[in-house]
Amino acid sequence: MTINWYLIFEIIVFINAALAFITVFREKRDIAATWAWLIVLVFVPVVGFLAYAFIGRKLPRRQIYRVKNQVRMQLDKRVMQQRTQIGFDHLPADDVTEETSSLVSLFVRTDHAFLSRKNRVKIFIDGNSLFHRMIQDIEAAQSSIHIEFYTFYNDKIGNEILDLLIKKAQSGVEVRVIYDSWGSMGTWRSFFKPLMAAGGHVEPFLATHSALLDFRLNFRDHRKIVVVDGKIGYVGGFNIGDQYLGRKEKFGNWRDTHLRIVGSGVFGLQARFILDWNVTDKHHPIPTDYVEPKYFPLTKIKGETNLQIVSSGPDSDLQQIKMGYIRLIQTAQKRLWIQSPYLIPDDSVFDALRIASMAGVDVRIMIPNMPDHPFVYRATQYYARLLANDGIKIYFYGNGFLHAKTMVVDSKIASVGSANLDYRSFKLNFEINAFLYDAKLAKELEDIFENDVTSSELMTPEKFAAQSLYLKFKQDASRLLSPIL
Structure with missing residues (x-):
């Protein structure tokens, strides 16, 4: 009796694909993460399911x-x-608070984050x-x-x-x-x-x-x-x-x-x-x-500083810090300067950044010029390349490793904390940030940013275009997994 190995292989592939669909769709998650996990489970049999068991399942309700x-x-x-x-x-900072009362109200409603004066x-x-x-x-x-x-x-x-x-x-x-x-x-x-x-x-x-x-x-x-x-x-x-x-x-x-x-x-x-x-x-x-x-x-x-302490994590579906980032981006009229070691925004944050830039806001984003996690860094480079093409100034920090997570708007408002500008910080990690309503502190953070620019390389669209095809391939491939990195 001849064993039909081709038929066995087809059956295994079919079962693997069926299990992949059942596994992923049985839990509610955004469509980007769903397709990313499908890619892993379908094209990397067995190993993909092991990876999902450890890092793919949602936090149990209990x-x-x-x-x-x-x-x-x-x-x-x-x-x-x-x-x-x-x-x-x-206080002078109260004037800023009045201008951004919607931001304060957002955090009060979503995270019970009182305004501390x-x-x-x-x-x-x-x-x-x-x-x-x-x-x-x-x-x-x-x-x-x-x-x-x-x-x-x-x-x-x-x-x-x-x-x-x-x-x-x-x-x-x-x-x-x-x-x-x-x-x-x-x-x-x-x-x-x-x-x-x-x-x-x-x-x-x-x-x-x-x-x-x-x-x-x-x-x-x-x-x-x-x-x-x-x-x-x-x-x-x-x-x-x-x-x-x-x-x-x-x-x-x-x-x-x-x-x-x-x-x-x-x-x-x-x-x-x-x-x-x-x-x-x-x-x-x-x-x-x-x-x-x-x-x-x-x-x-x-x-002199008014502030709100805001936390977020998988214990809530509200993504409070991400919503705060989006509201800050929307508030910007002149300047929006960001530092983050990881730049893997979801569609909502990505679009908000592009809209701000196209509306004439001076948007600058500083990221490291070295990786600590290869896939994450290549995905970061991918999004940096796209945003540079939309007129956003992308800086690669060169004096060591940049790990700061800051956002400064119009020399008035700022955020400093643990949350990166990526999927993981938005949805998977337990994070905490301070949102600061203080023009002096905001200006100090802008001065720090400008000083860091002296140790950074401005990555123009031409410089990104000159990168090797192999590097761009790694960036594009890493981007496919960005919702689960």
């Missing part, structure tokens, strides 16, 4: 948490008390100065230290901060740490055992104790939050690791942007941490029926 009303009520109460204490007198905000673009100040604040902590990072490496700076946290925990300060097991790959749970022995609490986000066996690899905690005594907060793009201080030869100088916030804006960071902590560690939760005043202490800070 794992999706909802905002607890008790935390929000406590937060609202403390915010109103804070406002009463510092007063409601007029009169904060003191400092911008950091160098890891050495950032961690120096952060360590000073942690050393001075009296009641609580809450830390949440995508990356917490077992290296020189990681051990320095860990030793300090151990010391503070031994002195009676409440220390809680959330880290992402995938982003902190190579840092085993045993690394944190001395801190736990000292009375601190440490957990991987969503109780993911094994990154290798985690079937939710696509859903990462990309947030970077530090809150000290409920009074001082940090948010931005830096993680904890030597490479973020320029100590890794592969990346060289690390160019990032981070914020230090003092004032009621810290309440938004604290509330987000409490919510993340309680879904992560169910054995040592922070009570939400009554949030202790130490977590939201009243201060008499009178700064």
